[in-house]
Amino acid sequence: MNLSTVRFPGKHDREQVIAVYHRHWFDILSNLFVPAFLTVTLLLGALIAPSLAPLLFTGENGMFFGFIENSLHLFLWLYLFLVWVDVYFDVWIVTDERVVNIEQKDLFTRRTSELRFSRVQDVTSEVQGIIPSILNYGDVYIQTAGEQARFIFHNVPDPVTIKDLVMKLAQRRRREIGEENS
Amino acid sequence: MTRILTLFYLILFLGVGLTSAYVVYHILRYSLSKRQAVLTVGLFGSVLLFLLATNALFFFRIDWDGMLSNPSALHRAYGAHSSSGY
Numbered sequence: 437m438n439l440s441t442v443r444f445p446g447k448h449d450r451e452q453v454i455a456v457y458h459r460h461w462f463d464i465l466s467n468l469f470v471p472a473f474l475t476v477t478l479l480l481g482a483l484i485a486p487s488l489a490p491l492l493f494t495g496e497n498g499m500f501f502g503f504i505e506n507s508l509h510l511f512l513w514l515y516l517f518l519v520w521v522d523v524y525f526d527v528w529i530v531t532d533e534r535v536v537n538i539e540q541k542d543l544f545t546r547r548t549s550e551l552r553f554s555r556v557q558d559v560t561s562e563v564q565g566i567i568p569s570i571l572n573y574g575d576v577y578i579q580t581a582g583e584q585a586r587f588i589f590h591n592v593p594d595p596v597t598i599k600d601l602v603m604k605l606a607q608r609r610r611r612e613i614g615e616e617n618s
Numbered sequence: 619m620t621r622i623l624t625l626f627y628l629i630l631f632l633g634v635g636l637t638s639a640y641v642v643y644h645i646l647r648y649s650l651s652k653r654q655a656v657l658t659v660g661l662f663g664s665v666l667l668f669l670l671a672t673n674a675l676f677f678f679r680i681d682w683d684g685m686l687s688n689p690s691a692l693h694r695a696y697g698a699h700s701s702s703g704y
Contacts, residue, residue, distance in 0.1 A: 442650045456650060496681060503676035510669040514637050517662055521644045529650075538648070543640070546648075 444529055444536060445548060455601060457528040460573035463591040467523045471516040478508055518543070528589045530601060535578070535587065551587045553609035555580045559602045561595035578602060620682045627677055631670075638666055 439453045447453075458464070482505055486493040493501055522540050529536040535551045556578055563574035568591075576589040576598045592598060642659055649655035 499680050506673045506676055510673055517641045521641055525648050
């Protein structure tokens with residue numbers, strides 16, 4: 437992804453996007469498992485069923501079962517994208533000024549929160565479980581000085597690198613504040 | 619009877635349309651890059667339009683009155699198949 441073309445609500449004019457993180461692909465896939473499994477089952481059923489009961493799938497009956505099958509595919513396609521919108525649009529954006537978290541909570545709730553590097557106190561990464569350890573994904577917790585005690589990156593790829601990046605940017609910001617004060 | 623079924627079908631069709639509009643709005647509004655948004659909407663929209671068109675085609679080609687006035691037709695078809703199998 438070309439970071440200079442990244443747009444998000446509230447982006448400042450001179451703000452530079454350094455990195456964009458979505459959930460890890462395995463986490464996205466595991467959320468899409470149910471609609472994908474149902475789609476495959478339906479497709480297999482449509483292939484096998486006519487050979488088991490051919491009269492059910494000819495003429496008017498065939499039209500009726502075609503309609504039922506098509507309707508199920510239609511609902512599954514919609515369901516797949518509703519899940520996709522819910523999962524893929526959870527995004528964490530690291531810029532040269534702050535960290536922005538945009539989270540799709542449910543169908544009509546979207547939450548945007550931001551954290552300036554000057555407020556970062558401590559950053560921790562956590563990889564828990566067998567699959568996350570193998571695929572290297574997990575959470576990153578940022579301890580802040582503000583009201584929101586912790587800022588969390590959920591199931592992001594390579595959490596250690598993200599932790600290092602946030603630490604580096606926070607330290608740089610602290611140095612800049614020190615220089616401005618002295 | 620067909621009229622009532624058609625009415626229900628149109629309500630369902632409208633529901634699908636509204637849900638699709640919600641999905642498209644979110645993809646266009648919240649995608650981080652315009653190119654990605656256009657590609658995703660293209661994929662979603664093309665498959666959805668194909669499914670909607672074939673769905674409507676199936677629905678309006680079914681003789682609902684005939685099927686509902688003679689509901690045993692399906693049983694007969696299945697019965698004929700199972701008896702031929704034994």
